[in-house]
Amino acid sequence: MTATVTVGEFSRLTHLSVKTLHHYHEIGLLAPVSVDASSGYRRYGTDQVDTALLIRRLRLLRMPLADVRAVVEASDGPAREETLRAHLERMERELAQTREVVTSLRELLTPGRPVIDVQYRFIPPFRAYGVSGHVARDDIGPWCGYAFGKLNTVGAGIHATAGATYSDEFFTEDAGRVVAFLPVAPDQAPADGVELVDLPGGYFAVAVHAGPMTDFDCTYGALGSHVAEYCEVAPGPIRELYPIGPGDVPDPADYLTEVCWPIQRIPVLKG
Template sequence: MHTGLTVGAFSRVTHLSIKTLRHYHDVGLLAPADVDPGTGYRYYSLEQVPTAQVIVRLRDLDMPVADVKAVLAAEDVSTRNELIAAHLARLEDRLAQAQSAVESLRELLSRPAYGSTIEYRTVREQPAIGIREVVERQDVVSWWQGALGELHGFTTARGLHRTGPIGGLFASELLQDERGEALVFVPVDGDVRPVGRIDAVVVPGAELAVAVHRGPLQTIDLTYGDLGTHAARHEIGVDGPLREFYLRSPLDVASEHDWVTEVGWPIFRSNG
């Protein structure tokens, strides 16, 4: 005679459906205390109720079954807490990404119909120091931040005189093929010997349509969209790297919402 709870009774106690309990048994997450060899009926013990309640909460937090099994199998409280803390950290990262996406969507919906204010500008060739590398699109922001810091430290340590804002050049392939050449540069006076990734470069001149982007780089695609639309509508766009000038960057302000970036789209001007 079986003294445990039937699967139906255990379902009512734990608020786990019979289908879910059978699935958890099949994947080795919560096996019944006993299975009748003749009928195949499953029976659970009252001692398994707390375990089921833990599983419910971990699964409500989207913890994968394999990770839940690891938590339940942990030999000590410290190991169990580390596993849970690691999952919570991943959830917080996802939450931050979702919040950023929500803010970006709100900004898009609240933007004025006319978009960015666009001006035309001629930029001259500039001697500079820079870091140039072929990067993956998914890595470009972290690479950009590292290059900014490295160039800032170099110019400060060498006492170099900046002749213009820090800027960046980004090949079209970076967007089109998700991999391409990027250059972050600081215009400076005088000759500079290469050190590590830092080299002397000449930033080419260009004719640009320019718009100002304010805030984090997650929404800079909106400014690029305004510029690209303008260039296509007026049939003035030409091939060439996209250009950015960092008027207020992580080097200047703590909050990314205070960043100010000028975005330049290469164009053809007959009366430059």
Template sequence: MGAQVSIGDFAVMTSLSRKALRHYHDIGILEPAHIDSHTGYRYYDTSQVDHAHIIRRFRSLGMSIPDIKALLSTEDAAARSEIITSHLAQMEEQLQQTRDTVGALRELLSPVRVPTHVEVRRERALAVWSIGATIETAEIDTWFGAALTTLRDAVTAAAGADRAVVPGGLYDRALFLESQGTATLFVPAPQSTDPPDGISAEVLPAAEYAVLTHRGGHDDGIDRSYAALGTYVNERMISDQGPIREHYIGSTPAQPTTFTATEICWPVFSTTPHPD
């Protein structure tokens, strides 16, 4: 034990305010060494200074009160190390999120660039297995993951092996305009096989598209790629109001919803007839 000091002196020694000290007393992570029964004054021991510094430092680093309480209540070095390591991992994740946000904000300071390469492509009629639904845009990620898993499992079972597939999606304009609309996820249909329950067999009609390849995932500025492609189409071509089509490239069986690139296919009117 050291010397007992007033709450005022302890506040100076620890850089913790009276309000903070009272709060930490109330929640049980830094209790006074003595409380005068007549005056109610709180007194702390100088041996509690290090304890107070630990609390203040970790609170300034964003550690939660329950984690600080667990950290201070255990003598197990491994348990302490696990709590600190877990908090460091959270801080690194938050730092990366901040960096991503800063990068996105900087990108928004620049005008949308018209893409240097847009391919005009005639997609032939394609037999597919598909899953469609009318969904809210807020639900699309959850629906996408479940539908893609179902389609991949079905193709794998039908083909007898984990066949590499390039899935695609069709997205009604209402999804963008009204935040609710029809979405359809598809994969090329295995030959001479009927789809299982819950999956439709259909033929996508031939259509003309302006195609821009977006590098990276959907969180890597795909909205800017959409804006760039839409600008290109409306300034140079005739936009069709059919559904937007996407092709998802570079996924693996281990990470089926992670892609290295997405082909954005914007429907356009063709002035030249194409034989099917």
């Protein structure tokens, strides 16, 4: 089943900012399925998520837009693979770290990708130590290192799963409010350098991302598509929980991240 979503929601599904999506529409690279004649509002289909993720991955590899278009519009495998091969050879000479993105791209192009396992969960309200900031997407890695470093320092001895909330603007504008948090007891005393924040309870659709963050946007795309097709989206930021993160294990292949998408209620799915 395919649903249509607003450009803002499609931005959250694909990690492409609204500005970028508008540009891709203007140049004919990724057009919405409909544009309201009076308001100009764009809507995208969830069946466009994979194409958007493919474009995003190619642009992460700094592939020129003309080559991206050739890959997206290629009607046969060999033509697509030839364009990819030429660019990947150039990138491998420049940056060794692009190999992870290359692997992710090839997996994205592989047919028969597994269906995401989505669970529904009610998370009660809770209090947490928090570190907040207006963070650019490109700076999220260093910022999280700083924020969770502070939380780990003041939260020594607290056994709880840390996480973070991400505002809509973080996705749609490539920068927005992020709150890193570590749950604490309701009567927890304040600590220097962190806030005491109260996170509201609510229903969430939850998917687990296993391994490094190279393919993290694929989990977002699959979970967001599921929510758009089967659930009613609730207002509020997306949450990420980090049962196993960089501070727990040395190998990114062992990371476990839970993406929690706010929904109005648990849907009744008919089999």
